[in-house]
Amino acid sequence: MTEAAGQFITPVTMQALSQRPVYGSQWDARADNNMLHINLSREADACLIAPASADFMAKLAQGRADDLLSLLCLARPRQTVPLLLAPAMNREMWSHPATQRNMAQLRADGATVLGVGQGDQACGETGDGRMLEPQELLDDLVAFFQPKSLMGQQVLITAGPTYEAIDPVRGITNLSSGKMGFAIARAAREAGAEVTLVAGPVSLATPRGVRRVDVRSARDMQAAVAQQVDAATVFIACAAVADWRPAVAADQKIKKDGSGQAPELDFVENPDILAAVAQSARALSRALYCVGFAAESQDLLANAQAKRTRKGVPLLVGNIGPATFGQDDNALLLVDEAGALELPHNSKLALARQLIANIARRIRAGGQNDGH
Numbered sequence: 001m002t003e004a005a006g007q008f009i010t011p012v013t014m015q016a017l018s019q020r021p022v023y024g025s026q027w028d029a030r031a032d033n034n035m036l037h038i039n040l041s042r043e044a045d046a047c048l049i050a051p052a053s054a055d056f057m058a059k060l061a062q063g064r065a066d067d068l069l070s071l072l073c074l075a076r077p078r079q080t081v082p083l084l085l086a087p088a089m090n091r092e093m094w095s096h097p098a099t100q101r102n103m104a105q106l107r108a109d110g111a112t113v114l115g116v117g118q119g120d121q122a123c124g125e126t127g128d129g130r131m132l133e134p135q136e137l138l139d140d141l142v143a144f145f146q147p148k149s150l151m152g153q154q155v156l157i158t159a160g161p162t163y164e165a166i167d168p169v170r171g172i173t174n175l176s177s178g179k180m181g182f183a184i185a186r187a188a189r190e191a192g193a194e195v196t197l198v199a200g201p202v203s204l205a206t207p208r209g210v211r212r213v214d215v216r217s218a219r220d221m222q223a224a225v226a227q228q229v230d231a232a233t234v235f236i237a238c239a240a241v242a243d244w245r246p247a248v249a250a251d252q253k254i255k256k257d258g259s260g261q262a263p264e265l266d267f268v269e270n271p272d273i274l275a276a277v278a279q280s281a282r283a284l285s286r287a288l289y290c291v292g293f294a295a296e297s298q299d300l301l302a303n304a305q306a307k308r309t310r311k312g313v314p315l316l317v318g319n320i321g322p323a324t325f326g327q328d329d330n331a332l333l334l335v336d337e338a339g340a341l342e343l344p345h346n347s348k349l350a351l352a353r354q355l356i357a358n359i360a361r362r363i364r365a366g367g368q369n370d371g372h
């Protein structure tokens, strides 16, 4: 903790909450070699300064080292211990050319500046300069350490169920929670890709740095995908798109008519978004790597293989729908032209990262979007 940090909370509070020793002075007698700045910076995997004040960043930009924290930042082995900064300050201080200049210098010196949040500030003003939320900082720190295997790629992902209206108050949908698709979006972003997520109706938080387009029906999803797909280099269709929709959605709520007879509903098939995207990319010889999902209830391998050919995609990911919908974990079967690879039971995020690494390898190996 710097001296300024001690004005906000005490070292005792910090120690009690973190259950870790707190250091404030380079002369702390607990270090028997008087080399705290060396000891601490050698045992770290990374240094994250949160919050990083305008003053502290100015100090770092100048390479000054008059307290333990700035000293250990300067003394750290730069090749192995990255420095990340989570700025926090008043909006005027944030936008000041001096602060921006210092940040540019810190970036040029190899630091990663994580950005700031927007909203109410401690001083009562509103604007840019809030420290990111702790969970966001943790997500950014974790993302920092993921291999950047999809750098330069534009990834378009569909996720969640679709909802097909019967009338203004009712509809049909399915049990997809969207968790797998959202985990894939997060993993793709962590891997360095620009990610657009077209999401059906789910109540999940948007992963950090991911652009999200919310849709409701299969046809909304198809329209959103059509709008985004030209910019994409990878398309991952993870959504559980409703296969059918009511042929007509009633304008008014359908009422019981007292006869005891249920209304008859006619269904029509929805457009197959994945098959259409894959087919159009092939027709235009576009370099778009398409990945499909199959939520099956049995015979996973045979169904996934057949579906891969039918959809015309190089890679199809099978999972057992009823076993995974709504859960935080899953198991995947990656099916391609050559055979199948099992990704055993794990959290959806761990599986998403493995899947992204696998897709990245296929793209690097020059995988063509040819499912046939």
Ligand code: CTP
Pocket: 158, 218, 237, 238, 239, 240, 241, 242, 243, 270, 271, 272, 273, 274, 275, 291, 292, 293, 294, 295, 296, 307, 311
């Ligand atoms: N999919 C799609 N558009 C649809 C239906 C499915 O884009 N109208 C995509 C899904 O996102 C998924 C893959 O196609 O990537 C497989 O979806 P699934 O519903 O499991 O397959 P179906 O084509 O419906 O085949 P089946 O009826 O045999 O289950």
